[in-house]
Amino acid sequence: MLNRRVRLQPLVLFALILGLLLSSSFVVAQEGRVIKIASQSPLSGGQSAVGVGIRNGVELAIQQLGGNLRDMGFQIQYVPYDDQASPDVGVANAQQIVADPEILAVIGHYNTGVAIPSSEVYNQNQLLMVSPANTGPAVTDRGLPIVNRVVGRDDLQGPTGAQFAASLEDVETVWVLHDTTAYGQGVAEFFRQEAEAQGLVVLGFEGTEERANFDGIIQPILALAPDLIYFGGIYDQVGIFISQARAAGYEGYFMGPDGIDSPDLAELAGEAVVGTYYTTVAGPASIYPNAAQFIEDYTEAYGEPPTPFAAQAYDSAAIVLAALERAIEANGGELPTREQLAAEARATENYEGLTGTITFDDNGDPEYSNYYVLQVVSADPAQWSSNTVISTIQIPSPLKAQELAAEGEATAEATPES
Amino acid sequence: MASVSRGLAAPSWSLRLPPAVRWVYDYLLYPIGQMLVFIIGAAVVLTLLAYLLAALVPEPRPNIILADQISRQLPGMIISGISIGFVYAMIALGYTLVYGVLKFINFAHSEIFMVGSVVGFEIMRRIADSGTLQQWNPVVLIVTVVLVSMLVSGLLAVLIERIAYRPLRGAPRLVPLISAIGISFFLIDFVRATEAITRNDFNLRYPTDQLPWLTQSVALQFGTTTVNVKPTSFIVVGGAVLTLLALNYFVNGTKLGRGIRAVAQDQTTAALMGINVNFMISLTFFVGGAFGGAAGSLFGMNVGTVTPYVGFIPGIKAFTAAVLGGIGNITGALLGGLTLGLVEAFLNGVLVYFPALGQRYTDIFAFSVLILILIFRPSGLLGERVDEKV
Numbered sequence: 001m002l003n004r005r006v007r008l009q010p011l012v013l014f015a016l017i018l019g020l021l022l023s024s025s026f027v028v029a030q031e032g033r034v035i036k037i038a039s040q041s042p043l044s045g046g047q048s049a050v051g052v053g054i055r056n057g058v059e060l061a062i063q064q065l066g067g068n069l070r071d072m073g074f075q076i077q078y079v080p081y082d083d084q085a086s087p088d089v090g091v092a093n094a095q096q097i098v099a100d101p102e103i104l105a106v107i108g109h110y111n112t113g114v115a116i117p118s119s120e121v122y123n124q125n126q127l128l129m130v131s132p133a134n135t136g137p138a139v140t141d142r143g144l145p146i147v148n149r150v151v152g153r154d155d156l157q158g159p160t161g162a163q164f165a166a167s168l169e170d171v172e173t174v175w176v177l178h179d180t181t182a183y184g185q186g187v188a189e190f191f192r193q194e195a196e197a198q199g200l201v202v203l204g205f206e207g208t209e210e211r212a213n214f215d216g217i218i219q220p221i222l223a224l225a226p227d228l229i230y231f232g233g234i235y236d237q238v239g240i241f242i243s244q245a246r247a248a249g250y251e252g253y254f255m256g257p258d259g260i261d262s263p264d265l266a267e268l269a270g271e272a273v274v275g276t277y278y279t280t281v282a283g284p285a286s287i288y289p290n291a292a293q294f295i296e297d298y299t300e301a302y303g304e305p306p307t308p309f310a311a312q313a314y315d316s317a318a319i320v321l322a323a324l325e326r327a328i329e330a331n332g333g334e335l336p337t338r339e340q341l342a343a344e345a346r347a348t349e350n351y352e353g354l355t356g357t358i359t360f361d362d363n364g365d366p367e368y369s370n371y372y373v374l375q376v377v378s379a380d381p382a383q384w385s386s387n388t389v390i391s392t393i394q395i396p397s398p399l400k401a402q403e404l405a406a407e408g409e410a411t412a413e414a415t416p417e418s
Numbered sequence: 419m420a421s422v423s424r425g426l427a428a429p430s431w432s433l434r435l436p437p438a439v440r441w442v443y444d445y446l447l448y449p450i451g452q453m454l455v456f457i458i459g460a461a462v463v464l465t466l467l468a469y470l471l472a473a474l475v476p477e478p479r480p481n482i483i484l485a486d487q488i489s490r491q492l493p494g495m496i497i498s499g500i501s502i503g504f505v506y507a508m509i510a511l512g513y514t515l516v517y518g519v520l521k522f523i524n525f526a527h528s529e530i531f532m533v534g535s536v537v538g539f540e541i542m543r544r545i546a547d548s549g550t551l552q553q554w555n556p557v558v559l560i561v562t563v564v565l566v567s568m569l570v571s572g573l574l575a576v577l578i579e580r581i582a583y584r585p586l587r588g589a590p591r592l593v594p595l596i597s598a599i600g601i602s603f604f605l606i607d608f609v610r611a612t613e614a615i616t617r618n619d620f621n622l623r624y625p626t627d628q629l630p631w632l633t634q635s636v637a638l639q640f641g642t643t644t645v646n647v648k649p650t651s652f653i654v655v656g657g658a659v660l661t662l663l664a665l666n667y668f669v670n671g672t673k674l675g676r677g678i679r680a681v682a683q684d685q686t687t688a689a690l691m692g693i694n695v696n697f698m699i700s701l702t703f704f705v706g707g708a709f710g711g712a713a714g715s716l717f718g719m720n721v722g723t724v725t726p727y728v729g730f731i732p733g734i735k736a737f738t739a740a741v742l743g744g745i746g747n748i749t750g751a752l753l754g755g756l757t758l759g760l761v762e763a764f765l766n767g768v769l770v771y772f773p774a775l776g777q778r779y780t781d782i783f784a785f786s787v788l789i790l791i792l793i794f795r796p797s798g799l800l801g802e803r804v805d806e807k808v
Contacts, residue, residue, distance in 0.1 A: 044610070046620050046725060180778065204770055206777045212721045212728055215498035216766030217777055223490040223767075236621055240723045247635055248494075249646030268723055270627040 035069065035335070036077045037062060037320060038097045039313070040090060040108030040118065041133075043082035046236035049264045050309055051110050054132055055080045056302050057313030058107045064297070065321050072328060074335075076321075079103065083114050085234075090114035094121035104128065104341050105320045107313060111234075112136030112154075113182035119147050128342040130320055132312035135258065135281055136186050140363040146342045148360050150315050150353070152281035152369035154183070156395050157257055158190025158232075160371040161279040164391065165228050165255060166198035173201045175226035177217075177241070179233035180207040187257045188232030195230075211237050214244045221245065227252045234259040239268025246272035258282060261308040261374075263381035276376045282355070283372045283392070284385045285311045291354040305385050315353035319345060365397035445667045453659065453752065457503075460757050461496050464764045471768065478771045487771060493640040495767040496760070501651040501720065503759020504658035508713035509736030510743070510751035511665065512575075512706035518682045518746040519702045522591070525598040526578055528733020529605035530707050534571040534714025535724040536609055538563050539622045542719075546625035556631055560719075564657055567715035568708035575707025576700050584696070610726040623723045626650075632719070650720040657716050661709065662752065668705065669748065678702055682746075735762075742788055744801020753799055761787060 039058045042051035059078055066076045081097065083090035090109060097103050098121060105128040109115040115134040122129050123144045131139060131149035135157055140147055165171050174195055178188035185207060192202050203224045208217055221229065229245065229252065231238045238260045245254075246269075254273075258280035266273045285291045285298075285306045294314060298306040323345035327336035336344070351358045359367045373390040377383065396404060435443060465488075472485040509531050516524045541563050545551050551559075582601050586594045613619060626632045635646035669675040680688040681698040689695045717732065718724045735758060743754025765780040791799065 044614070044620070048620060206770060208777060210731075212717070212724070212731070213502055214721075215502060216495075216763045216780070219491050219494040219498060219763070219767045220487070220770040222494060223487055239621075240721065243722055247633060247646070247648050249635060249637075249644075264621065268621055268623060270623075270722075 033073055034075045034077060034102050035324065036079055036100065036103040037317065038079045038081055038103050038106040038108075039317075040081045040083045040093055040097075040106060040114075041110045041313075042085040043080065045084050047085045047110060047234055050133075050262050050307055051082075051085070053307030053310040054107070054110060054313040056298065057132070057306070057310035058317040060294075060298060060301060061314045061317035061321065065318050068325055069321065069328075072325075072333065074328075077102075081108075083109055083111075083118070085111050085114060087114050087117050090118040091121060094118040098122065098125035098127055104324065104336075104338055105130065105345070107132060107316045107320065109134060110309070111181070111183060112139055112186070115139050116142075116182060119144060122146055126337075126339040126342055128320065128323075128338065128345050130316040130345065132316040133258075133282070133309045134183075136183050138182070138186075140365050143363055145346065148319075148345060148348075148364035150312050150319070150355065150358055150366060151309075152371055152395070153365065153397065154187040154257070155190050155398075156369075157279050157281055157371055158187045158192075159194035160373065160393060160395075161230065161255060161257065161277075162191045162194035162198055162200070164277065164279070164373045165195060165230070165253075166200055168228070168253070171200065171227040171253065173203050173224070173226040174228045174230055175203050175221055175224070176205045177229065177231045177233070178207050179231075179237055180209055181233075183259060184232040184234070184257075186232070187259075188230065191230050191232065191257075211240065214241050215248070217241075218245050218248045218250065222248060222250060225250075225252070228255055229253070230255045231260070232257055235262040235265040236268065239265045239273070242269040242276065243272045253277060255279075258308070263307070263384035266376065266379050266381045266384055269379075271379045273376050273379055277390070278374055278376075280308070280372050280374060281369060282308050282312050283370065283389060284308070284374075284387065285354075286385060287372070287389060287392075288355050290352070294354050311354045315351075315355050315358065318353060319348055319351055319358065322351065323348060361397050361399040363397070363399055365399065367400040368394055368396050370394050441671075445671055446663065449663055449666045450659070452749065453662070453756075456753050456756050457500060457760075460760045461499075464760055465492065468764055468768055475772075479773055482771050484768070484771055488768065490643050491767045493638070493643060493645045495763045497645060497647055497651060499760035499763030500756065501654045501759075502762065503756040504655055505713050505717050505720075505732060505755075506736045506739045506759050507752045507755025508658055508661065508709045508716075509732060510740035510755045511662075511748065512710045513737050513740040514743075514745055514748060514751040515678075515702050515706040515709075517740070518748075519678065519699055520583075520587075521746075522583070522594055523598070523737070523745075524575075524583075524703075524706070525595065526582075526601040526605065527575075527706070527710055528729035528736070529602045530571050530575050530578075530710040530729075531714045531717075531733060531736075532724070532726060532729030533574055533605060533609065534567040534711030535718035535728055536613070536622060536714075536726070537567045537570045537711065538715025538718045539624055539724055541566055542624050542626075543622075546628055551625060551628050556629075560653060560657070563719070564712050564715050567711040569711070571711025571714065572704040572708035575703040575710070579700060579703040584699075606726050606729075613726065621723050621725055624718055626719060626722055648720065650716075654716045654720050657712065661712050665705065665709070665748070674698075674701060738785070738788055741798055742791060744798030747798070747800050750798055750800035757799075758784065 039055055041054040042048050062076055062078050069076055081093040083093055097106055107130055110133050112134045116138055119129050123146050128146050134149055135151055135154045137153050137155045176188050176192050178184040192205055195202055203226045238256055242254050255277040260278050261280045285295050291311055295306055327341045327344040346360055349359045361367050371393045374387045375390055376387050468488050472488055478484055512527045578601055582597045583594050586597055632649055635648055638645045638647055677693050677698045680693055681695055685695050739754035739758045740751050743750025761784050762780055765783050766777050769775045769779055770777050
């Protein structure tokens with residue numbers, strides 16, 4: 001008898017605990033007080049340096065700005081996903097994300113080629129996506145009601161680079177390379193068009209998926225000796241190319257889009273990286289007057305200065321949180337549907353973020369965005385954030401530009417021309 | 419029967435000479451001569467084809483005279499073709515040796531190559547981290563890096579054979595093939611995870627920038643054109659030639675090599691003659707794996723940065739080279755590798771001037787050449803007819 005009672009006790013205790021757990025989780029589920037925000041960026045693989053920065057930015061924003069929602073009685077959870085910079089993985093993750101009814105918004109992606117197919121999945125389920133980094137025109141030009149971004153566009157970024165290249169006195173001929181992805185090829189095309197319009201001679205336009213041995217690709221470049229090589233691609237490929245091209249005796253300039261904006265470019269290219277120009281839609285965090293506190297907090301939390309797009313990720317998450325607050329208020333304190341939240345986010349107007357004031361146009365582009373031209377000053381990756389900003393140009397989004405043109409020439413003159 | 423037996427060595431009936439001279443001829447002059455013939459032959463044929471194309475299409479794009487461009491690029495194209503060609507040849511040897519003995523394609527071989535390149539990185543990185551990299555004698559440093567990669571990759575190949583292939587030896591042909599693909603995925607993710615945990619890095623950069631003698635290009639003058647050749651290209655070619663000579667001596671001049679050839683000809687009979695078949699197979703995997711490892715570390719030094727995924731493309735190309743030359747045939751692997759490397763270099767250099775095509779089409783043309791050759795010579799350039807293939 002005694003023996004038996006002793007054996008039962010743990011079981012009883014276990015049942016009690018289980019009961020408690022079940023009832024408590026039941027209560028939460030019943031009241032629907034959990035909001036999950038997802039993010040998708042490459043957390044592993046060659047582009048993880050930037051992808052992890054995006055995750056950190058979102059995490060920091062939810063920690064710092066989630067207070068209001070917590071006061072309203074909601075619990076905010078953050079679920080980062082790793083899209084591995086691959087469209088297949090991105091879409092598979094998207095399927096998982098939309099299947100979780102508690103996820104109301106997703107911050108992502110880093111790669112345009114991943115963002116486009118994944119956003120189709122979000123769109124079928126009315127799930128809000130705010131992109132911190134995708135610059136491909138097609139991301140927003142499809143007119144999906146759920147897609148927004150806080151950065152500029154490649155059809156304006158590529159030409160910005162070309163105009164700058166044309167303004168360099170010793171550049172008359174250029175060679176254009178790209179990585180055959182939606183992003184790289186897209187921005188390279190826009191660069192080429194504008195370069196030709198500016199009177200530069202485009203000696204070659206080539207796509208390559210090569211990631212290790214660029215010997216064969218470099219030979220014709222050496223034979224034609226262009227003054228500048230523009231590589232529409234991501235740093236993990238461009239860095240290796242730059243180091244090999246310089247070693248093979250190429251003496252001109254290198255230039256690239258925001259895909260090469262990462263300290264890892266310096267790590268991979270070594271000394272050859274010094275002097276490389278790049279255009280970006282995301283200036284170094286230090287260029288934004290509002291971001292001083294962010295840089296401090298980020299460095300304290302993650303032990304390194306913010307990577308490119310971390311501040312943009314912070315802003316994206318902040319816009320989502322603000323939209324959530326408005327949607328919950330409009331809904332009388334209850335959880336909004338995904339559709340309501342997406343509509344509320346699109347209505348974002350004059351949001352004062354770290355990276356500027358953001359108003360979305362009807363496509364989800366910010367009405368005005370800044371485009372920067374920077375030059376790499378040092379081969380030391382730790383010095384990446386001190387790269388010099390050569391010029392800053394503010395350009396309206398295509399929709400806004402049309403609107404301005406319609407409003408009459410007086411307004412058009414007021415907008416800064418590049 | 420595909421032959422491992424007639425490697426690079428001279429045919430036995432060729433000459434009657436004193437043993438010492440004979441040795442020099444068999445193991446030094448003949449194989450080196452053969453490599454020279456292959457390189458010069460392929461380069462001459464491709465150069466003629468390129469100029470033929472230039473005669474047919476003199477100006478593919480306005481202001482571009484194709485013949486002028488080719489003459490300007492010729493030395494550069496040939497040098498880059500040879501250096502990548504030797505890498506393909508060394509990897510192809512791993513495929514071909516194993517195929518010669520087991521009639522089985524070791525698809526994990528591209529990952530053995532990758533492991534070699536990562537091991538080379540680890541050694542150089544560790545030496546650099548200890549701060550003594552500059553004090554090393556260049557030759558000693560390179561030999562150490564290459565030898566250690568060879569050893570690790572070779573042992574890894576033996577281990578893979580023991581774990582993943584030997585238990586399946588009696589199974590249908592497709593079964594070890596699938597097991598090889600599985601091993602391949604395992605190795606990629608294992609290396610990725612290990613490097614992520616120990617270094618928190620994916621792109622593994624050889625610390626070559628600390629070594630001026632390794633990064634300072636050598637300017638070679640060819641007529642009016644100057645070609646900057648990376649010292650690593652010389653190291654790749656030199657290392658490949660030395661290891662190929664060693665392999666030739668091993669297969670054709672030693673007792674162990676004779677054992678491997680015997681197993682390749684007929685396993686059962688070889689076993690009846692007192693040869694330890696399992697040992698010979700392990701040895702074959704070791705030699706093939708070691709070649710993959712050497713190729714990996716030489717490739718890594720040459721390109722500067724490797725990743726856990728770096729093996730796939732060179733692996734596929736080297737497999738192609740092995741088939742092109744005639745799989746199972748050591749000389750064929752060498753010929754196939756050099757041919758493929760040069761074809762690629764020439765296509766990269768010429769296609770760029772055709773507006774509708776471009777360098778993206780290099781692989782398509784290179785593989786079309788492969789298909790054409792296999793239509794007319796199904797067993798490859800130097801292969802003998804094999805009834806069954808995987």
